[in-house]
Amino acid sequence: MASTPESTRLPVLLRVARHERVHKVFIIHDRQPPNGSSKEFRVLTKENRDGTLELLGYNYEFDGSHEHQSNVLRSPSVPPATLVPIIRSLVAQTHTDVKQMQAIDLTELRTRLDQADLLAQHDLLDAFEFE
Numbered sequence: 001m002a003s004t005p006e007s008t009r010l011p012v013l014l015r016v017a018r019h020e021r022v023h024k025v026f027i028i029h030d031r032q033p034p035n036g037s038s039k040e041f042r043v044l045t046k047e048n049r050d051g052t053l054e055l056l057g058y059n060y061e062f063d064g065s066h067e068h069q070s071n072v073l074r075s076p077s078v079p080p081a082t083l084v085p086i087i088r089s090l091v092a093q094t095h096t097d098v099k100q101m102q103a104i105d106l107t108e109l110r111t112r113l114d115q116a117d118l119l120a121q122h123d124l125l126d127a128f129e130f131e
Helices: 080-093 112-121
Strands: 014-016 021-029 038-047 053-062 067-078 101-105 128-130
Touching: 014 021, 014 038, 021 080, 021 112, 038 080, 053 080, 067 080, 112 128
Parallel strands: 014 128
Antiparallel strands: 021 038, 021 101, 038 053, 053 067
16 A cells, blocks of 8 residues: 555544554455455454454555545444454455454554554554554
């Protein structure tokens, strides 16, 4: 995903407040995206101050020049123990398997700056808004 100018940023972002941290990012890759485009289902998660997780999931497609989001799902407060069953269910619903999923664990990084750096390395920083 290439960086986009401010005026064309993706419309749906996961906002991460000052005392929150990014938890994990899951990317379920499409088996055969049409016309060589990049198509995937993304699940972004963050740790809320109360210990629950906020989830933001959406279909993401990059057609070579434009980014598109669709089928946006947001859950503001999910118990951490339900994350793995939710991801397994999404893998089943997308008719893919775990081998087509990429998981990026940001829980071990000490600072939000370290988290932002790793997200940038995976071209995912534009999906977040850090306060």
